[in-house]
Amino acid sequence: MKKWLIATAVTACFAAQADEGMWQPHQLPAMADVLKAKGLEIDATSISKLTEFPMNAVISLGGCTASFVSPKGLVVTNHHCAYGSAQYNSTPENNILRDGFLAKSFAQELPAAPGSRVYVTESVTSVTDKVNQGTAKLTGDDFYKAIEAAEKKLVADCEQDDGYRCQVYSFHGGLEYYLVKQLEIRDVRLVYNPAESIGKYGGDIDNWMWPRHTGDFSFYRAYVNKAGKPADFSKDNVPYEPKSFLKVSAKGVSDGDFVMVAGYPGSTNRYRTSEEVANQFEYYYPAAKELREKVIALIEQSSAEGSDARIKYESTLAGLNNYAKNFTSMIEFYGKSTMLADRRATEAELNKWINADKSRKQQYGKVLAELDRLVKKSDEHQARDLILGYFYYTTMPSVAERLYRLANEKQKPDMEREPGYQERDLNRLKNMLESIDRRYDATVAKAIGFELLSRYAELPASEHFAALDKFWGIENGVDAAKLQQKLDAVFGDTQLGDKATRLAWLDKSVADFKASKDPMIQYAVAMYDTNEKERNTRKQLSGDLMKVRPQYMEAIIAYNRAQGKPVYADANSSLRVTYGNVKGYTPKDGLYAVPFTTLEGITQKDTGVDPFNAPKAELQLIKDKQYGDFYVKSLDSVPVNFLSTLDTTGGNSGSPTMNGRAELVGLLFDGVYESIIGDWNYDDDSNRSIQLDSRYMLWVMKYVDHADNLLDEMVIVK
Structure with a gap:
């Protein structure tokens, strides 16, 4: 009954809001006609097969997404996803976080921060029946422990294969459970990160904003032992050879083109109750925002700019600032929206629908009231917590x-x-x-x-x-x-x-x-x-x-x-897949945001003072109009960032944005300010993701940082 219910609901929704949804790979074959009509050129079934191209080239870093882009385990992700590793390897005397880093050979690559991992998802198996077995009459602590014990047993059996990390994921609040098996690569090394004045251009001022001109990319490499198995760091380890990798497009995309993203989005809350919405926006976000801003101020007051102490906290500060601004947007848009009233109206309609049928009333009649009671109980000590x-x-x-x-x-x-x-x-x-x-x-x-x-x-x-x-x-x-x-x-x-x-x-x-x-x-x-x-x-x-x-x-x-x-x-x-198109939007009345920014926008913003202090070499290249192979006639420049209708959230950072042939055309790294509330309430008109354009990444690599060794290693298509 439940599996049929969910499958039917998935199939029925396509005529509603085509670009909304973070889809599980196994759902995609049912969407083949929609995807083809949107612009997908490869077989939709292939996207559902995790051991085949392109899905086996998409990897998790445990908090961010990345992808293989060479046969020698070269990994591309966002600059801010590798930020902690650059910070870990930085000192006041050799600040590679600020100045950038490029390994010209395997031997020069640096160990990533301890705990860095590359996870390659190999299988996703439905285990709902196994998790729920024998729990029908249990409640509270007994139910919790039974679910936990079942999950631990499934994980232990799964991890009998050496080198794998397994986890049971809950979907639809525990309506379904899936066991995910991932190859866990433990030797991860930093290969290349551009200077902070490229990789974090615009800093916290531009964070979540459009127009954007950020070169948010970095490269890792995955290493294994000589037998090809995951191992701890060793000088004897060799680059991992993935089963497939993404080609990088030098042609990129144009306005209206189809794009898709495969990645590991962290969390959304689109099915939460009105009580949960009210508490989150009226208590938690304001209180947490104020606390974050206070902790930021304390760190800055207690550590001098450029000091060893400040370098130690740069990654922490980046995370605190990111979500302080996120929470600001949440509060702002909630305050002028009808989201709470809409959610309450939806719940009233839901209750009306339930009460209109005797069997539905018997099955679901008391559920919402009980859920609200438990939610309120869980919030009793939230100020202290x-x-x-x-x-x-x-x-x-x-x-x-x-x-x-x-x-x-x-x-x-x-x-x-x-x-x-x-x-x-x-x-x-x-x-x-x-x-x-x-x-x-x-x-x-x-x-x-x-x-x-x-x-x-x-x-x-x-x-x-x-x-x-x-x-x-x-x-x-x-x-x-x-x-x-x-x-x-x-x-x-x-x-x-x-x-x-x-x-x-x-x-x-x-x-x-x-x-x-x-x-x-x-x-x-x-x-x-x-x-x-x-x-x-x-x-x-x-x-x-x-x-x-x-x-x-x-x-x-x-x-x-x-x-x-x-x-x-x-x-x-x-792992989820989203799809959409390159498209601008209207953030406010009378203003249309075009979907591409260009190199010239960097010079227009540049003040020479952090965070708008692009490298002098880059500014000179732009002044000289040295566009090289990445010039786009319609823009009369090189594109830097672009907008799409992709439905994404935190955790998608570093996700490969692909065209219809599954070639890498960008790296997803942010959303616009107006779309932050999309974690709770999706709006097709304002939901926009921001991508680094592959052409800007290649331009920086070739002309600014002369990363020829990496360009030669990748397969670049025009």
Whole structure:
């Protein structure tokens, strides 16, 4: 019943809004006629086959998307996706984040930041029945644990093959489950990133804006051992040879051309209830935006421009700024939209439709009310949860807590441990501990800690944790001098700042932690029981939500099918395909935004001051009109960025934008300001994605940075 329901709903929606939807690859054959009419030239069935071209050339970096563009494991993605690796390898004396980096040979390539991965998806298998088996009568914590145990068993069986990472993904709120199997390549190296004044041109000012002139691209390379298997970094490793790779187009696209993207979008919320919408936009986004902006200010105040401390936090700042602006747009467009009223009207129509049929009323009649009750319950402590969530940016307290939790989990058999603390997770945890050296400064952390603990102390007494209050000495409110003294002692006396010491704690016992005199370790021990109690409470609530949400989604799907509306799963970091056309838009009355920007736009914006400080060599090339092979007559220049109607979100960054022949014509890196709210409410008129044009990437590589070795390695088609 459920599989038929979803499949029918997918097929029925195509006449509605053609470019809306983040589609699972297995859905695409049913869309073949639509895709062909839009401009797809290859067989639509091939896009559904993950082990064939072009899908096996599209990869995940675990937060961003990328693609293979050579037979020697060369990977192209966004500059901002490789930002952390460039930052990790930068020092005040050799700041490759600022100045750029190009390896002219394999030997010159640099290890990416610890924990960097290339994931090649090889199979997606429906496991809904296996996950749900025996859970029909379970609720709350029991239901949560049963689902978790089933998922761990499926993952363990899947990972019997060495070198693979597997995960069970939930679709439609738990209505369906799929097991995803990915080859996990662990030796990833930085090959090339242009100077920040190209790769991040316009900076946070231009972020989410159009017109855009950003060269948002970088290159990695994937390495394996001589047997072709994933392995940790070694000088003996060799470049990975993918089964296929994308050709790069020097011809590019024109206004109106068909484009498609395959990638790993993070999350959307298009099926959330009106109660969830109201809380997110009226509480969470404003509160989180203000907290982000405060943390940004504290980092900048505590670390001088160009200092080692500031370099350590450049990647963190980029992420904070990105979503601070994202939240600003969310709040702005929600305030002048009818989204909440529309969502409430839709729910009223849904309830009317349910109540019009006796069997539907029996099946779905109480679902929405129960879901709203559970959602409200989950928001009861959101002010406290938000503040303590941002306490993560102090780094060391959460590191100590994770290490102590690992010590406790290791006392259990592996299959009984919490996800994230099994044997399969230890290498990732080790990588995280290694990366901290280039992402942490005690002075910055203390400034953030003081601010957040002060805010926490102001909450009502009912929101306090006794153990947290006692450790930081804030049982009776904040005495600024005493709190600063405590922070100085804890952050100053801990030995966790030393990498070897941190790594040694991976093998310590619970008794070792309890006997430790290290103040940060003592903090973790002091908080453990409180944290464990909170985790168990969340499991109970999560289990109840996991039971109700699929029922709600089943009702939504059935209703949308009846209305002929599009039905696709919200994004959840799994592989999706979207399609559309190159197209401009009207951001406001009387203004039309054309779909291409050009080299001349760079010079028009340039001030010589960051973030509008293009390299002098680039400015001279533009002045001399050295367009070379990438000149476009209709633009009388070289295109830099372009707009499309592709339906995308965070996680799609770095996704290859392909033409009808599956040639790479761009890299998706952003959306326009007006489309940010599309995570919640899609609008065909304002939804636009921003792509780096492949012709600008090739132009920079050839004329600015002389990356001839990489150009020779790729297959470039005209």
